[in-house]
Amino acid sequence: MGLESNVNQPFITTTMDSVINWGRQYSMWPLPFGTACCAIEFMGVVSSRYDISRFGAELVRFSPRQADLMLVMGTITHKMAPVIQQIYDQMPNPKWVLSMGACASSGGFYDNYSVVQGIDELIPVDVYVAGCPPRPENVLDAVCKIQQKISTEKAAAWR
Amino acid sequence: MDQASITEKMESRFGDAIIAKTDSCGQHAITVRAGDLLSVATHLRDDAELSMNMLVDIAGVDYLEFPLDENGEGRGWRYEVVYQFMSLGKNHRYRVKVAVDEDDLHVPTLATNWGVANWMEREVYDQFGVIFDGHKNLVRILNHHEFEGHPLRKDYPINRRQKLSKPIEHIIPEDPEWA
Numbered sequence: 556m557g558l559e560s561n562v563n564q565p566f567i568t569t570t571m572d573s574v575i576n577w578g579r580q581y582s583m584w585p586l587p588f589g590t591a592c593c594a595i596e597f598m599g600v601v602s603s604r605y606d607i608s609r610f611g612a613e614l615v616r617f618s619p620r621q622a623d624l625m626l627v628m629g630t631i632t633h634k635m636a637p638v639i640q641q642i643y644d645q646m647p648n649p650k651w652v653l654s655m656g657a658c659a660s661s662g663g664f665y666d667n668y669s670v671v672q673g674i675d676e677l678i679p680v681d682v683y684v685a686g687c688p689p690r691p692e693n694v695l696d697a698v699c700k701i702q703q704k705i706s707t708e709k710a711a712a713w714r
Numbered sequence: 715m716d717q718a719s720i721t722e723k724m725e726s727r728f729g730d731a732i733i734a735k736t737d738s739c740g741q742h743a744i745t746v747r748a749g750d751l752l753s754v755a756t757h758l759r760d761d762a763e764l765s766m767n768m769l770v771d772i773a774g775v776d777y778l779e780f781p782l783d784e785n786g787e788g789r790g791w792r793y794e795v796v797y798q799f800m801s802l803g804k805n806h807r808y809r810v811k812v813a814v815d816e817d818d819l820h821v822p823t824l825a826t827n828w829g830v831a832n833w834m835e836r837e838v839y840d841q842f843g844v845i846f847d848g849h850k851n852l853v854r855i856l857n858h859h860e861f862e863g864h865p866l867r868k869d870y871p872i873n874r875r876q877k878l879s880k881p882i883e884h885i886i887p888e889d890p891e892w893a
Contacts, residue, residue: 633858633875633876633877633878634857634858634878634881636877636878637878637879637880637881638881666872666873667865667872667873668857668865668870668872668873668874668875668876669856669857669865669875671875672875
């Protein structure tokens with residue numbers, strides 16, 4: 556942002572940072588990249604019992620151009636790897652990635668010829684959620700962790 | 715009809731074409747050579763008592779690590795393609811296995827008569843390398859287009875991963891009915 560680089564006074568920058576981060580963390584728009592069973596668990600997370608909308612991440616956007624949090628839910632095979640790469644590249648900055656479940660975090664149950672052993676071979680991941688599938692509370696905790704991570708960021712770092 | 719009487723019927727019709735008979739948890743199966751598959755399958759479908767009009771599944775087996783059969787004798791072939799048939803009207807099932815040698819991996823296709831066999835045979839080709847003669851679109855279906863080898867064979871190392879560089883462009887086969 557032009558204002559931050561011109562004004563050299565720390566209190567304005569940090570206040571700007573905190574306002575920008577406050578906006579970003581409490582209104583994350585998830586992009587559900589669901590391929591397998593964890594996507595079904597995610598359907599439970601966005602439903603009324605384990606409500607993800609309490610944390611601001613209500614507006615699920617299926618277009619990467621309009622989302623900022625990519626939730627990779629499910630097994631990613633080598634056939635799918637270029638697709639997930641392309642979708643990640645299509646997301647505008649700032650963007651965060653949450654790897655949900657064992658298959659996305661490490662290949663999980665499937666140590667074989669077709670499964671990518673963890674999506675961090677392809678894209679940078681912010682938070683990994685363990686579980687097969689993780690409990691909805693685990694996913695909500697991961698979203699909270701991403702929110703805490705955002706609160707410590709500098710807004711100019713996403714240039 | 716129970717399994718034993720179906721097996722008896724098949725034996726009386728195809729006596730010398732049947733090279734082995736197996737019984738797995740109550741499901742009888744006859745093993746034939748590739749050349750007899752079409753006649754066995756059409757007999758199963760057209761016979762009034764059997765009327766097995768539904769092809770349920772086609773699977774492949776690699777016996778590389780099991781060279782002896784249940785009687786302890788040498789099996790003589792490496793691959794088998796297993797066809798499971800079912801009769802919707804009479805509610806009975808039967809299994810037909812085709813013995814495939816390593817050096818002659820050709821089996822006639824059932825996809826001209828049973829439409830569901832199209833993709834099932836593509837899967838057996840993809841995972842085992844068995845070639846189905848007469849199939850007009852025998853390309854990989856599960857693994858990606860840059861994959862080399864046939865992963866469900868026992869001599870393919872299970873951990874060998876082959877990365878894909880870019881996704882395939884959408885391809886329409888020459889005969890769109892065989893897509």
